[in-house]
Amino acid sequence: MKIYAVATGTGSYIPPVVVKNIDFANQLFLNSDGSKIETPGEEIVQKFEQITNITERRCAEDKHVTSDIATFAAEKALEAAQYDREKLDYIIVAHNLGDVKHGSHFPDTLPTLASRVKQKLKIKNPKTIAYDITFGCPGWTQAMIQAKYFIESGDAQSALVIGADTLSRMMDPYDRDAMIFADGAGAAVLEAVESDEPVGMLKHTARTDTEEYLDLLQMGNSYHLNPEDDHMYLKMHGRRLYNYALTHVPLLAKECLEINQLALADVKKILIHQANAKMDEAILKRIYRLYGLRDVDYDIMPMTIQTLGNSSVATVPTLFDLIVRGKLNGHSLESGDYVMMTSIGAGMNINAYMYRMP
Template identity: 70%
Template sequence: MKSKTHIYAVATGTGCCIPSVVVKNDHFVNYPFMNEDGTRIETPGEEIVEKFQQITDIRERRYAEPGQTTSDMAVIAARQALEAANFDPERLDYIIMAHNLGDIHEGSNYPDILPTLASRIKQKLGIKNHKTVCYDITFGCPGWIQAAIQANYYIKSGDAKAVLVVGGDTLSRSVDIHDRDTMIFADGAGAAIFEARESDEPVGMLKHVTRTDALEQLDMLAMGASNNPEDKNPCSYLKMKGRLVYNYALSNVPLLAKECLDINGLHLHDVKKVLIHQANAKMDEAILKRLFKLYGEKDMDMNVMPMTIDTLGNSSVATVPTLFDLIVRGKIDGHSLQSGDYVMMTSVGAGMNINAFMYKMP
């Protein structure tokens, strides 16, 4: 019997903005790092940086250019996606922009979020169509994935035929120079055009899983005061309880990833690539190892998990769409995607939120 035709959300074009400013680890050697109690860290800067690289695998990251904002980078990524899809932006039904702190301008750590960044993208793209609806979501690092999930709902319900989903952040402008976590964060943007496609067989975005843990985990990632007690700005800097975040992710992301595979009727061996939020290379490797263990696998194939964090750092919501775009365009050695390949996209971040969806390449 012939399968029933369904509507699926398919990424017809992708794009990303990788800022041109390269910041290597030695940039931080002379930073005045302090402990949370305000005492000076006496460890030599070279030793701090070396240990940081051993823990995270990050050796350099990208920062936005002076005068360049999150929405500026988002527009660059969006234009690439539109060009790749050969898509007229006037036909967009929605623009959904995922970010955390809006357009933070050079020299300021004030989060500029009014008007929405999605509306700014629409204006910068010159879209006249008043039915192109724009809004932002703030969902921590999993924001772009959650925005894609929302786009999928719009398309499957028949409310939309095309949605531009963008994710970006300029975290370098919200970090505390007295906090060693400063070295983790980076800037960037990624985008994809999702279009409706009729198909007898599943294609594009499949089923997803999302969870939020906000009772004991709420402040694992939050805005807070500087480690420097002389800085009196109370909630101006991005703060992370690194060990707690690591333990939370290690305990919960593998379980959610398996749940996502289960509801899609797939086994880990069916997956060509796992595109995980590039937060910390060692953490991501530990997550993948636990996922393999859930399937009784002692040896894991690291090639299933492409990484960019060593040169791009943690650009928050931009990491997954940037990674997807680079692979689609053949810009990551040893990694490619073909028609029929299954891809899992998953992330964890402030909220605390975790999500994942399966994607079948068209």
């Protein structure tokens, strides 16, 4: 018998505020040098939708911050697992910029969001260790990998792993990339389970590329060149990021399959971070080609980006929760199914792990 880390409960929080593409049609968009983009707003929005497949996104209510929506997702996961929160060994919260209040552009990360979530969950046990992880969009998947090691080593019996972000509040309104990002939260309760067969969290792969790609996602000034505006906004080099993802994500996915001694045909679903639907489709196509396959089964890769946008660290756990709960039409997971979860983001970081449904 071996100890495995198994998700016994999942939860997610999809904010109720819907922002449609048409809402950006009258927005003034600028180039990086501050010059006006002369293309009509409706045309910009239409082209954006063609490229990304995003039609709308969700944003947190003004009264909520990241630690709030993280708590909402955590409550659902704990309820699904029917787990006594006072017995949690770890609470790990993955995010990027902390609790950004509505109307503010200043990250708030002290105290940690994990500590704030612990308090909001009303957990009194001082042995429930709470800490944050910032790993870009792959933060939740990396936190799951860390929790796996705590559990497999015998250091912990359980961990609550949360991914939450409100990146929509840190976007430059004059930057077209502002239309990509959204808010959300997802969570999972991992518990130690003894099993003769591999189950739950299996082996993983990861990489961090800083020499050439460190600045693909970073904080920078607004495209509206106002010397009085000292706020920093999320900026990305879209074309370079696209090329980086297409080059390295398929290779890492193949490596993940190989170290788990699995074939592509063994995988029921690939849950991938979603920033651009066309990019994800191209990544999947390249994964298939690495195995000499031309016919791509796109059903293996569930998509939520069309209506949820890019919710950063919340994307993968939200996908997982929706499928587990039977809320994503046409997608399901059964006992014994293999799931690959993979993500890419600022750092530049990529990770992937295999998960076998209990």
